[in-house]
Structures are given as structure tokens and as C-alpha cells.
Amino acid sequence: MADEADALAMAPGDVRERTEKAVEAMGFLGLERDLVIKTLKRLHKAFEYSQSMWDHVEMENYRMLADEALNLQTKLEKKRERATADDDASERPSRNVNRAQSSFPSTPRVNSYPERSAAALKALASNIIQKEEEAGRKKMQSDRKVSAQKDPSLSLSGRGPTPRTDGRAVRIIDPSEVTAARRRPDNNIAHKKFKQRKEEFKPQISPPALRAQVSGSHDIRKKRQRLVALRELNEPGGEAGEVAHGSDHDIDRYVKGQCRHDDKDLSRGFEAIPIPIVNHINSETLPSSFFYIDKSRPYEKAFVNLAISRIGDDDCCPNCHNDCLSAPYLCACARETGGEFAYTSDGCLHRRYIDQFLRIKKGLSAERKHYCESGFHCPHERHKNEENPTSCKGHPVRDFLKECSSKCGCSKQCGNRVVQRGISRKLEVYMTPEGKGWGIRTLEDLPAGAFVFEYVGEILTNTEMWERNNEIIRNGEGRHTYPVALDGDWGSEANLKDEEALCLDATYFGNVARFLNHRCLDANLMEMPVEIESPDRHYYHVAFFTNRHVKAKEELTWDYGIDFGDEEHPIPAFPCCCGSEYCRGKMA
Numbered sequence: 001m002a003d004e005a006d007a008l009a010m011a012p013g014d015v016r017e018r019t020e021k022a023v024e025a026m027g028f029l030g031l032e033r034d035l036v037i038k039t040l041k042r043l044h045k046a047f048e049y050s051q052s053m054w055d056h057v058e059m060e061n062y063r064m065l066a067d068e069a070l071n072l073q074t075k076l077e078k079k080r081e082r083a084t085a086d087d088d089a090s091e092r093p094s095r096n097v098n099r100a101q102s103s104f105p106s107t108p109r110v111n112s113y114p115e116r117s118a119a120a121l122k123a124l125a126s127n128i129i130q131k132e133e134e135a136g137r138k139k140m141q142s143d144r145k146v147s148a149q150k151d152p153s154l155s156l157s158g159r160g161p162t163p164r165t166d167g168r169a170v171r172i173i174d175p176s177e178v179t180a181a182r183r184r185p186d187n188n189i190a191h192k193k194f195k196q197r198k199e200e201f202k203p204q205i206s207p208p209a210l211r212a213q214v215s216g217s218h219d220i221r222k223k224r225q226r227l228v229a230l231r232e233l234n235e236p237g238g239e240a241g242e243v244a245h246g247s248d249h250d251i252d253r254y255v256k257g258q259c260r261h262d263d264k265d266l267s268r269g270f271e272a273i274p275i276p277i278v279n280h281i282n283s284e285t286l287p288s289s290f291f292y293i294d295k296s297r298p299y300e301k302a303f304v305n306l307a308i309s310r311i312g313d314d315d316c317c318p319n320c321h322n323d324c325l326s327a328p329y330l331c332a333c334a335r336e337t338g339g340e341f342a343y344t345s346d347g348c349l350h351r352r353y354i355d356q357f358l359r360i361k362k363g364l365s366a367e368r369k370h371y372c373e374s375g376f377h378c379p380h381e382r383h384k385n386e387e388n389p390t391s392c393k394g395h396p397v398r399d400f401l402k403e404c405s406s407k408c409g410c411s412k413q414c415g416n417r418v419v420q421r422g423i424s425r426k427l428e429v430y431m432t433p434e435g436k437g438w439g440i441r442t443l444e445d446l447p448a449g450a451f452v453f454e455y456v457g458e459i460l461t462n463t464e465m466w467e468r469n470n471e472i473i474r475n476g477e478g479r480h481t482y483p484v485a486l487d488g489d490w491g492s493e494a495n496l497k498d499e500e501a502l503c504l505d506a507t508y509f510g511n512v513a514r515f516l517n518h519r520c521l522d523a524n525l526m527e528m529p530v531e532i533e534s535p536d537r538h539y540y541h542v543a544f545f546t547n548r549h550v551k552a553k554e555e556l557t558w559d560y561g562i563d564f565g566d567e568e569h570p571i572p573a574f575p576c577c578c579g580s581e582y583c584r585g586k587m588a
């Protein structure tokens, strides 16, 4: 029974349901969904991602959540006010995280809800946790006394809380102690506001009805649904139990969807060919915080304009039929690639692109570079040291591939539509034996120039990406994000703002390319920028092609272009174990 209750608390469906209930309850107070989700994340973190957070959140009609949401609202309002003031004072907001943190003014605010810092919230949570543990210990001691009287061999004296299979300690909650620990003086504004709003709702919803709506814990039907969901999650490949190790992103994840990886097909049928997941090395499973998507999507603020009206008559071939490659004339879509299509009739990238790539890699051809016009406004450089930015080190000039698009008259099978048709090669995600974590290998021989996959992820502005990285640094998670800058055209834009420059991040949402490992210099894949829907090259596709023949079962690799010696980079590079004779990132 105890196990069942425990497992119930960990079921992702349960977390999602509880999140929704909390959002709904706060909606009655006029608190917005985004704010509530953010607050839940803060609480989640403050409770060290323990599922016991939910018990506290749901107590007393979500009183704690209402308090914290109002705290956060005040904080965000203050931040917005400050940002507006800063905007007036200077044109560009600060990007240096460390400085931004330390220079946060702490001016008291009049007529606002008292603000609580993350540290204070953490202190509050640890106070509650301590109380719980104390209560748990007391309860265990008394339980032990009873059990010892019944069966002396069950005595666990001196061992502390019972370890769970997931490594976290079980906390036995005594609600009366917890409530006492959280009780606040009567002049608690949030509580008053909450009570007042509850009064306002009285005519429409009686307190028991509200309670049923916001909690559902007494609703037998809901309980049964939870149990069914739990049973499903306990099937092989399910992720029951993983939630206990969740991060800040968990709540987002449960709001956005569930991540259950199917060992038979990572893509859940979204790709034409299934992508199996195999692990013959250890017992690790794929990260549950990763969700497979087959097409890139903007995260929040990225401006991606794919309007048909932006495709000019010169950028498409409306008069073509079937296959542009076998037409007796060269259509407009070949003009972009120098009057020749980029693909051969067997669907591979033309040899000239591979040769050019290899020449550049081997240093035989000078890499052409674009330099940001004003030098010091390079998005790559300016965040490193805002006070004293380094000048633009140049962006490689990329030869874009251009595929036929929605305004072209050819068919989906046209030879100039390779990347947009998606993955067509047999691939496998597997646990690498060299300690690189998961990797990708091909299950079939691939000729040179074969399209393998594109890099799919969330489309973020540079600002959003830095915020995401900084959050990871602040949380001391020691994790990496997996962004790829869409910098193919940065060099041609003067004063490109961080709010406009884009990148793809596949850390949480992405396709199989997210498991592509790095190899120094002699990797077998090369990346190519591809223009499909948008001729402006602000947003484009990053496609991977083989640069040589690759044998079945070989790992697919890419040279990330990491500068392993870059000490200014806020996230240290991983010690490389690519095994290449040209390795630049080996540990000493």
C-alpha cells in the first residue's frame, strides 16, 4: 500500500494533473497560468525536487502557492519596471549574468506584496523539510517500538530514513506539524487576499465544490485514472520513478507533453523509418527531459517569418513539374547554388561540396569569413565581456543549399527536395562504450554525400539561449545545453541584436541529431545550411551529410568546432574521448 502511494506520487500523469489543478485553482484568484507554472518550478526547486512539495502546495486550498505566486508577481513587476528604467537609461540591456545578478538593486517597493528571495524560499522549504523529517523520525521511532514489540527482528534503530529505490529518502509527513511550521501571522496579505477572493466566489462555487475542483484527491474516478496511468507507466520503457529526479524543466514537460521513450522507435512514428534505442553497456535510459520533435519550433520570442509572400518569384519555380533535376532547363531554384543543383540524381550532395568542406578542414583552402560590420557588435563575442567586447573573429562564409519550396510546381519527390523529405536512412541511438554517453550509428552503408538528418530543436533568440545557459549555471546543474547557432548570415548584418539572432537548442525538444557526438577534425558528417521556406536566411535548416563512405554500424560524428581551450566560455567543455588522432580536447 505504501509503495503504491509512493509510486502514485511519482507518476508523471499525476504531476501533470496536479499542475493543472493548481493552475485552475490559482485562476480563481486571477493569477495567470505562466506565473503559476513559474512559481511551481521555484517551489519544486526549493523542495529539492521532492514530490512531497505537492502535499504542501495543495494544503489549505493552495495557500502557500498563492503566497508564492503573489511574491513572484511582485518580483517580476519590479524587474519589468527596472528594465523599463534601464531601457530609458541605455539602449542595450546587460547580458553579463554575474554582473546582472550582483547589481540587482534592492529598493523597497511601496504598496506591493512583500518579496521573498529564492534563498528565503529555500530556507522556508528546508524548514518544512526539517520539520517533516523530525516528524518522520518520531513516527518511525514509535512505529519501530510497536513493530519491535511484535517482531524484534524488524528493528532498524540508528539507520535513519528508509532509502527508496530511487535513492531519495522517504519523508513521512505529519500534516499538523507542517501546518504549524508554515503558519504565518494573520496580517499575511496573500492569505487575506485569498480569503477575500474565495468570498467573492462563494455565490457561484461552494467551498466543498472548490475543494473538489482544485484537489480531486477524494475523487474516486480520478484516483482510478491515476492508477491506470501508473500501471501503463510501469510497463517496460515507461518512466515511472524518473520524475523523482526531475529538474526545473519537469513542470514544463508535463505541461507540454509526456516523454516516454519507446525503445523500438525514438521518433514515435514521426520519421518514415523507426529509430531504435539500444544499450548494451549499462542500465541508463534516455533522458526523460528530452522530447522528440521532427520539426523545429520557436521557443517563445524567436521571430521566424515563413510567410509565403516573402518567397519572391525569383526564389521559386512555379512552372516546374515533377522533378526539377530531370527538366530540360535549369529552374530558378538552381540559380542560388551557382546554376547547378546541389544534389545528384541519386539524392546525394554533389561532390564539389564535400571537396570544398574537406579542403577547408585540412587547411588547404583559406576559410572565407564575414566580419560583423561594426566589429564590436558580433553576437558571438559581445556577451563574453560587455564592458570590453572583443572584435568579431569572423563567421565562415557558408555555401547555402537551396531546396524547392511551397511555391514551386514540382512534386514532393523532386530531386531538389532532399532535406525536407526527412530521415530515410536506418539509424540507431546506442550507448557508446567510450564514455561519451548516447550516440548515433548507421545500420546501413552510407555513400559519401548522403543526407542523414537535420538538426531539429527549439528556435531561440541568443538572449533566450543565454538565459537558459545562465539558469543552468546558477542552478549549478553542471549540465550542458546543445545549441547550434544559426550564424550563416550573421556577418552580413550590421549590429545584429541578440534578440534577433537565432539558434537551435535540442536539449529538451529535438530530433535524433541531439545524440550526435563530437569528433575532432575527422568526423564523418558535415553540416550544411539549407534554405527551404525562408529566403532571408535569418532562419534556415542545418542538415548533416556524410563526407565519406560510412560503413554500417559506424558511429556518426560531427566536429562541434569547440575551442577546448576557451577559458572565457561560461560552461567548461567536456573532456573529449573521441579517439581521433587529431583530438584537441583530451584530458591531460
Ligand SMILES: C[S@@+](CC[C@H](N)C(=O)[O-])C[C@H]1O[C@@H](n2cnc3c(N)ncnc32)[C@H](O)[C@@H]1O
Pocket: 435, 436, 437, 438, 439, 480, 482, 514, 515, 516, 517, 518, 519, 574, 575, 576, 577, 578
Ligand atoms: C549533443 S550531446 C550528444 C549526446 C550525448 N552523448 C548524450 O548522451 O546525451 C553532447 C554531449 O555529449 C557528450 N559528448 C559528445 N561528444 C563527446 C566526446 N567526443 N567525448 C566525450 N563526451 C562527448 C558531452 O557530454 C556533450 O556535452
